[in-house]
Amino acid sequence: MNINRGTASSPRPGTEGTIVAQGLTKVFHTTARRTGRLSAVSSLIRPQRVAKAAVSDVSFRIDPGELVAFLGPNGAGKSTTIKMLTGILTPSSGRVEVNGLVPHRERIANARRVGAVFGQRSQLWWDLPARDSLGVLADIHGVPPQRFREQVAAFDRILELSAFWDTRARQLSLGQRVRCDLAAALIHDPAVLYLDEPTIGMDVVVKEQVREFLRDQVEQRGRTVVLTTHDMTEVERLAERVILINGGRIVYDGNLDTLRRTHAGAVNGTADLEEIMRHAFGDRAQLEAVQFGAGETGAAQLAAARLAAARLGNGVRS
Amino acid sequence: MTSATLDPAGYGARPRDSRQSGRAWRAARVTVLSEFYERGRVASTLFMLSTRAALTYWLWHALYASTTSSAGLNVRQATTYAMLGVFYIAFRTVNRWAARDTMVQLMLEGTIAYWFLRPVSPRRYYAIRASGDLAYGTGWAVLAYCVCLAGGLVEPPVSTRAGLATLASLALGLVILYYLKLLIDLACFWTTVNFQLMIMYEIVQNVLAGALVPLWFFPAWFTSFDRLLPFQGTLNVPLSLYIGRTPVSQLGGDLAVQAIWIVVLALLSTLVWRRAAERVTVLGG
Amino acid sequence: MFDGRLTVFEQWALYYRINRLNLKAQAAYRGEFVLGLLFGLVWQGSMVLFAGVLLLRFPGLGGWKQGDVLLIASMRLVSHSFYVALFSNIARLSMYVQEGRMDGYLLRPMPVYRQVLLSQFQVNSFGDLLAGAGIFVFAVFRLHIAWTPLIVLYIAAGILGGMMIEAGVQTLLAIAALRFTGTFTWTSWIDQMISTFGNYPLNVLPSPVKDALTFAFPVAFIAYLPAAVVTGHTASAGIPLLLTVASPAIGIAFFLMAKAAWYRSLSLYESVGG
Secondary structure, three states: OOOOOOOOOOOOOOOOOOEEEEEEEEEEEEEEOOOOOOHHHHHHHOOEEEEEEEEEEEEEEEOOOOEEEEEOOOOOOHHHHHHHHHOOOOOOEEEEEEOOEOOOOOHHHHHOOEEEEEOOEOOOOOOOEHHHHHHHHHHHHOOOHHHHHHHHHHHHHHHOHHHOOOOEHHHOOHHHHHHHHHHHHHOOOOOEEEEEOOOOOOOHHHHHHHHHHHHHHHHOOOOEEEEEOOOHHHHHHHOOEEEEEEOOEEEEEEEHHHHHHHHHOOOOOOOOHHHHHHHHHOHHHHHHHHHOOOOOOOHHHHHHHHHHHHHHHHHHHO | OOHHHOOOOOOOOHHHOOOOOOOHHHHHHHHHHHHHHOHHHHHHHHHHHHHHHHHHHHHHHHHHHHOOEEOOEEHHHHHHHHHHHHHHHHHOOOOOOOOOOOHHHHHHHOHHHHHHHOOOOHHHHHHHHHHHHHHHHHHHHHHHHHHHHHOOOOOOOOOHHHHHHHHHHHHHHHHHHHHHHHHHHHOHHHHOOOHHHHHHHHHHHHHHHOOOOOHHHOOHHHHHHHOOOOHHHHOHHHHHHHHOOOOHHHHHHHHHHHHHHHHHHHHHHHHHHHHHHHHHHHHOO | OOOOOOOHHHHHHHHHHHHHHHHHHHHOOHHHHHHHHHHHHHHHHHHHHHHHHHHHHOOOHHHOOHHHHHHHHHHHHHHHHHHHHHOHHHHHHHHHHHHOHHHHHHHOOOOHHHHHHOOOOOOHHHHHHHHHHHHHHHHHHHOOOOOOHHHHHHHHHHHHHHHHHHHHHHHHHHHHHHHOOOOHHHHHHHHHHHHHHOOOOHHHOOHHHHHHHHHHOOOOOOOHHHHHHHHOOHHHHOOOHHHHHOHHHHHHHHHHHHHHHHHHHHHHOOOOOO
16 A cells, blocks of 8 residues: 555546446455463464455445445445445455545545545544544645635534534544544545444434435535445435445345345335345344444454453553 | 535645645644643643652752762762653653554554545654654743753753754754654554553663663663663763763764664664555454 | 352452453463563563662662662562552553443442452563562662561561552542543552652652652652661651551551542542443
C-alpha cells in the first residue's frame, strides 16, 4: 500500500460514485492457539501460522446513487469486503475500482472521494467537543472554512447535531456519537459512503433519524452508499438492492423484492425478511447475528481487547 | 445520477487531487485542545510537577550538605541538571492515555483504520500530532523553567555561547526523541500491543539520557558505552553544555554524533513505515 | 436459587485457575510477555542504580552508613515486589472503569476488590522480586547489627507493612477513579514518588517536607522508619518513638482503613457511556 502520496492520477470521467469489484479475494494469516499441556509455552516458542480466506472471488458492480446493503452472518466477510473497497485492506487477488481509482494504490486521491463509519469505532477525538473534531477533520481534508460551515449546517438540519456538538465525545451517548461520526465521514463531500453497521445499538428514534439522513444523502445528494447491517428493518426501509454474503462468497445479489419472492414459498409464504435470512443462512447463523450483532470483531481482536483491558494499567508508569 | 450537487474531487481542486491537504498541519491543535478541555488534568499536572521539582531540589541540596563537589559538579550545577531532568521527564511526551489516543489504543479499538482513509498520509499525520505534543510540552517546560529561574532554583546557562550551544543540541535531541518514540509506536503494527515496550523504553530513555541521575555520577565505563547510544544526546549533551560541565568547544563532536543518529533513525523509520502500511492487513476481520 | 457459596479450598482453587488462565492469555503476546518478565528487573534496577550511584558518591547521607541506607532501599524494593504481585491490579482501576469492565465485576458473586486483584497476573512481579531480593542480600552483608529473631521478625513485619501502605495509597486513589477519569497519571506519580523518595533517610529533607512525607503521604512508613528502628536511627527521625516502632502496624491499619473506605465508596461509581 502506498502510504504517502497516491500516484498522481485523476479518475476517468463518468466513474464517480461507481464501485467495481472483480474476483476479490482476501486471505488472512493468523497465529493458531494450541491447546493442551504446555500449549502457552510452545505457542510462545513456535507459533503455528494458519491461512484462511475471509473473502473469495467476490464480484459486483455498484452504480452512482445506489444504496446497497451487504447482509450475512457474523464472520461472513462483509467487513473485509468493505475494507478492501475503502483501500484499508489490499486484496490478495482480484480487482477493485472505486470512483475509477484503485483504492489501495491511489490512497490519497481515493480518500478525497470516500467516507466511512465503522460501527462503534469513532474517529472523533475522545476529549474534544464533537464540533472541534469536525473542524480538525475539515482541515485534514482541506475543506475551506466557509464550505465547512455550510456542510455542518446542512448535517445539523437532519441529524440535529447542534444539540450536543459542544459536548466532548467521551460524554456523548452512542446515538449522538454515531450521528457525529456520520457528519465526520461526509465533511469532505465524498461520492461514496461506506457504513459498517452504522445503527448498531441505537434506539428506534435515532435509527429513524439516521435512515432519513441516509435517504436524503442518496436521493438528494446522489451519493453511493454501501452498508452492512444486521438490522432487517433497516434493509427494508433503505435498500432496494441487497448482496448476501456467506462464508466469504456472494450467495445473492439483486433486488430485495425478488429475494423476498424467491424465498417466500420456502418459508410458508411469509414476506418477513428475517425469516428469509434464516432460510438463506440457516438458523444458527442468523440467531447469532441477532444476539451478538456487535460487528465483525474477530476472535483475535476480542482476545486483544481483553488483554488490553488487563494490561492497560501497565502504561501508567510511563 | 444527481451528481450536480457533488464535487467529490474536492472543491474544484482537481489538480491538487493526490496532494495532501495544505491545512492538515492544523490538526496539531488536538493535543492542546484536549488538555485544556480537561482542566483538572492541567491542574494535577501542575501539582505533580511542582512537588516533584521541589523534592528534587531539596534532595540534591541534602546530598551536597557535607561536600562541595562531586563528579566535577557543584551543588548548583547538579541541582540545575536534576531539576531540568524532571522537566524533561514531565514534558518529553504528552500522555495520551486518558484521551484514548495512543497508538496501541487506536490499534485495539480499530480506529487506526481512519488514518488510512484520510487525504493525509498516516506518517504525516503522526508527525503533525507529535509536533502538537512537542509544542504543548515545550510551552509548559519553558514556563516551569522561567518560574524556577526567577526563583533562583535553577541557574541560567554559564554563558551566552553555552546557552546557544544548548539550544542547538537540544533541537537535534528533540528530533532523535521523535524518531525513537515513533519506532516504539510503530511496533504496534507487529505486536498490536506495546505497553511493555513503551514503559521499558520510557525507563531506559530516562536512565540513559540522564534524567534520573545526571550521567556524570555514573562510572566511566557506563558513560563511555552510553556515549555511543542515541539517548544521551536528547538530554545529557545539551544540559552538560548548559551547566558548563562540557566546554562549548566540544559542541561540534556532539552535534555530529546526534546528526548521525538522526540519519540512522530517519532511514529506519522510513523503512518501518513502509512495512507498517503493509501490515494494516492484520486490522481486517 | 442456586447457592454458589464456595469452601475455602474451592476459593483457592478458583484463584489458581483464574491466575493460570490470565497467564496463558498474556503469553499469547509473545514479545510483550517476555518484556513483562524483564520489566520489573529493569524498572527496579534503574531505581537501585539511582540510589546506588548517589550512595557511592555521597557517603554518610543524613548520618546513615551506606549499609544502613541500603537496608531502606532493599526493604522498600521487597515490599514493593509483594505489592506488585498481590495488589497492583487495583492501580488499574481507572482503566477498568474506562473499559466498562467494572460493570461486570459488580454483577458477579465475588467481592469487587478481589475480582480487581485477580484481573491480571502480574508477570512483572518476578523481576521486581528478583531485584529486591538481590539488593536485600547485598545489604544484609553490609549491615553491622546484632541479628536476633526479634530483628528478623521486625524486618519481615516492616516489609509487610510497607506493602500495605502502598496498597492502601493506591486503593484510596482507586476510589477517586470510580468517579473521575484520568486518575492514572496520579497512579504513576505515586509510583514514581515512592520509588524515588522511599529509598532515603528522609531526615535529610527539611523538616516540614519530611513531615509531609510521613503524615500526608506516608512514604516514611514504607521503609525509612522500620529501617531506622533496625539500625538505631530513631532519634534523628524526629517522630515519636512509639509511632516509629509501630510503623508495621500503622501500615496494616492504614490499609484496612483504605479498604473500608473502598466499600463505602462503591456507590460513587458512575458507569461510562450513555
